[in-house]
Amino acid sequence: MRRRTLLTGVVATGFLAAPAAHASPVPPIRTCADWSARPPAQPPPVVRQRPVRILVHHTASENSMDFGQEHAYAHARWIQDLHMDKNGWIDSGQHFTNSRGGFLMEGRHGSLDALRAADRIVVGAHCPGQNVEAVGIENEGTYLTVEPPAGQWDSLVSFCAFTCEQYGIPPREIFGHRDYHDTLCPGDKLYALLPRLRQEVARVLG
Template identity: 45%
Template sequence: MTAPGNIQRARVSRRALLGATAGGVLLGGALLPQAAQAAPAPRCYTRTEWSARPPTSATQVIGKPDHIVIHHTASANVTDYSLAAAYKVQHWIQDLHMDTNGWIDIGNQLTISRGGFLMEGRSKSLSAINNGQNVLGAQTANNNSHTIGIEHEGLYTSVNPTVALFDMSVLTCAWLCTKYNLDPHAAIVGHRDYVSTTVCPGDVFYSRLPELRNRVADVMLG
């Protein structure tokens, strides 16, 4: 597990690198022109499409994040990989967050199902991302003002995520890193990196974060 101090040092290091490379970004030591980072937006199913409940109060649009936080839902590892199943888990998450946790809406900005479907989470998340902004979520305690969270359906303490889920996570993180001009090696972290009392996103998924970062960098390199 990365200590909070290490996250801060990574953040400072990344900012220093990006600040020193106008017109490009450093990925693994390679300076790339902006055009080389054009990772396309994956298909994202909107709140209208999955029939989200409206938030109970206004969603706050904030500035761009400096970290992408990887979560797992710790729910059953279902074998129904359909879009209908993706919508079902999204409703379950929203109901849990609003009715049990008492939050204004679903806490995370994005969700990926075990079938590899990407869905909009908190209200206004998709429009904010497309405009280089973020919405204030409720997905990483004490760090919501500068992070964006991706929920991954399933429990990954002892098993691997599905190929479809992991592949979509790669594409989603590459899109976000492009939108926010982030270095994936510094920006992509696990929930446990910020909250020491959680095992999220599970030991197996967490052990694959270096692979996730490398694959995201590969996508951004084209």
Template identity: 70%
Template sequence: MRRRTFLLGSVAVVVPPAELSVRTCQDWQARPPAQELVTVHRRPSRILVHHTATENVEDYSIGHAYDLARWIQDLHMDRNGWVDSGQHFTNSRGGVLMEGRHGSFEALRAGDQIVVGAHCPGQNDVAIGIENEGLYVAVEPPQQQWDSLVAFCAHACDRYNIPASEIFGHRDFTVTQCPGDALYALLPRLRSEVAGQFR
């Protein structure tokens, strides 16, 4: 994918995408990882969309988003035995984007590396995982969350040179219901809206 190019008179001007607003692990007061995380110095090749399969709450505040991020990290570290949050990023129902696994935002900004995650077997060092708060088996995400997901995917595609066609659901790579039938059915629209950011 390419950044947008416009003609200004006879000069082509490349316009970088807007900076993405992401709350870091420090912002939501994450626990430190249980051990050193591994960073692979190559670009990921796809994005995997997940849902948290939690209640579809109406609290869209930043405070709730931070509580969610801490709850996910506690679950992944204390119950699953992982060294940190498994996913790279989390998107609350209010559209608050947060770094999940430590170092993921720095890797995204660098555009040439990925922190090895724990969100999907066989994909953890080649795919960026983004968790979307909620249960999307029968209902679709709220507009704020959808807009945030589109913005995140467009930014990640730009930074990592990932084609919009390489946005998938968790279930495409393992046996799971994630990201729910309703959100999974929206993936063609997501690819289309992300691709539209580069026309």
């Protein structure tokens, strides 16, 4: 697929707009305000360093066939409630969320501004030892026995390409949660697709 096809962006209120110095469009990423996130229990700390990899997760939730925006937003709120109320975290643990319909959303507050600036990372809670080393993206669904739908896959490629470009991360540094923690995440099927993901991202980046 062509770089411009995968990195087609939509500039709208609350969406991520391309920095002036950026040479290509960026994927639309909804802010925490767009999906009506709760305020964090306290401001998530920020580290002035660039992450060196991307970690791919799945939410281990139902594989909903509702691919709409409102469902995506409701799912993001469900994740935040789970992380704050059950896990006791200050906010959503992941930096970004990708719905089954391909809606990309900011997860932890401040992650979108950090990605735009490309000089810092919000401290996450998505993987021990990797919370300032890696950008964490949750993909809605459970991918132990099935692969993600096409729209979700395309948005994952687009997001990873933009994130790699922003932070100078080589596509070979895209990994799964299980590479750094004892877990089934991101599911056998999605994990098996990571070599393809690296290849497609590399192709987008030329």
